[in-house]
Structures are given as C-alpha cells and as structure tokens.
Amino acid sequence: MSTAGVRPQLFGTKKSADTRKAQRFFAERRVPVHFVDLAEKGASPGELRRFAQKHGVQALIDREGKRFAELGLRTAMYGDERWLTLLVDEPLLLRQPLVRIGAYVGIGVDEPAWKTALQALPKGTATG
Numbered sequence: 393m394s395t396a397g398v399r400p401q402l403f404g405t406k407k408s409a410d411t412r413k414a415q416r417f418f419a420e421r422r423v424p425v426h427f428v429d430l431a432e433k434g435a436s437p438g439e440l441r442r443f444a445q446k447h448g449v450q451a452l453i454d455r456e457g458k459r460f461a462e463l464g465l466r467t468a469m470y471g472d473e474r475w476l477t478l479l480v481d482e483p484l485l486l487r488q489p490l491v492r493i494g495a496y497v498g499i500g501v502d503e504p505a506w507k508t509a510l511q512a513l514p515k516g517t518a519t520g
Contacts, residue, residue, distance in 0.1 A: 398513055400425045400506075403435050404489035410501050411489040417503055423510065434483030435490065440476055443490055446497045449475045452486055459484040 400418060402425045404411025418425045428435065443452055449472040454460060459482060470478070479485055491498045496509035 398494055399423075400510070401428065401492040402426070402489050403428045403430055403439075403483075403486070403491075405429060405431045405484070407431070408488040413501050414489045414491060414506075417506060421510070430483040430486060430488070434480055435486070437476065437480050439492075440479055440486075442492070443497050443499060444472070444476060447499055449479075451499055452479055452490075454485060454487045457485065457487075 400423060402411070402414055402418070404414065404427075406412070406429060415425070415427070440452065453475065455465075460466075463482065463485070465485075487499050489500070491502075491506060493506065493509035494513050496505065496512070498505055498509075
C-alpha cells in the first residue's frame with residue numbers, strides 16, 4: 393500500500409479548544425490535515441472502531457460534554473455496540489479531538505505522540 397499523500401486526520405469541532413490546539417499544532421509544522429467537523433458530519437462506524445480497538449469504547453465518550461447531559465445519558469448502562477451506534481448517530485458525544493496519523497490513533501491533545509507519529513511516516517508523506 394502506498395503511503396504517498398498520507399495526511400493526518402482530525403475529527404473535532406471548531407468550537408472545541410482542544411481541536412483548535414490540534415489544528416494549531418499541525419499548522420505550525422506546516423502539516424496539512426484532513427479536518428472532519430463533527431458538527432457537520434460524524435465519523436464512520438469503521439473509523440470509530442479503529443479508535444475503540446486501541447482505546448476502548450468508553451474512552452471515546454465525552455461524559456462532561458453538553459450533548460451527553462442534553463441526552464440524559466448520565467445513568468445509561470449501554471454495551472459497547474450500543475455506544476458505538478450512538479456515537480455514530482450523535483458525533484458531538486465524542487471526546488475531541490480524535491487524531492489519526494498513519495497507524496497512530498489518539499484521543500485528546502497529545503503533542504508528543506503526534507510528533508512521534510509524524511516522524512514515523514515515510515519522508516514527504518505528511519507535507520502535502
């Protein structure tokens with residue numbers, strides 16, 4: 393599989409301070425990213441499964457977020473599959489940002505991990 397043109401993928405919203413931090417991190421390094429605004433379009437089930445396989449479904453849920461409270465989920469006792477379905481249908485329940493760089497998938501701001509993941513990409517693939 394060719395890695396030419398591999399771009400970090402960033403899932404978040406423009407209102408999220410952590411998403412803006414991630415955008416600034418990549419912009420300062422002149423690394424173009426593919427930004428998916430969760431306020432407009434959710435992540436695909438397959439994409440969410442990648443994050444869930446690495447971190448667990450529960451790590452994807454923003455339990456402190458406004459949407460979580462609005463939906464009255466504080467006492468929800470769902471299984472992982474139900475949570476994944478809900479996260480696809482309600483992308484604003486996701487912790488932000490979700491970042492994918494090559495094989496790396498991360499949740500939240502983690503600049504050291506992003507630097508390591510960018511360095512692991514073949515030369516010239518993340519710079520457009």
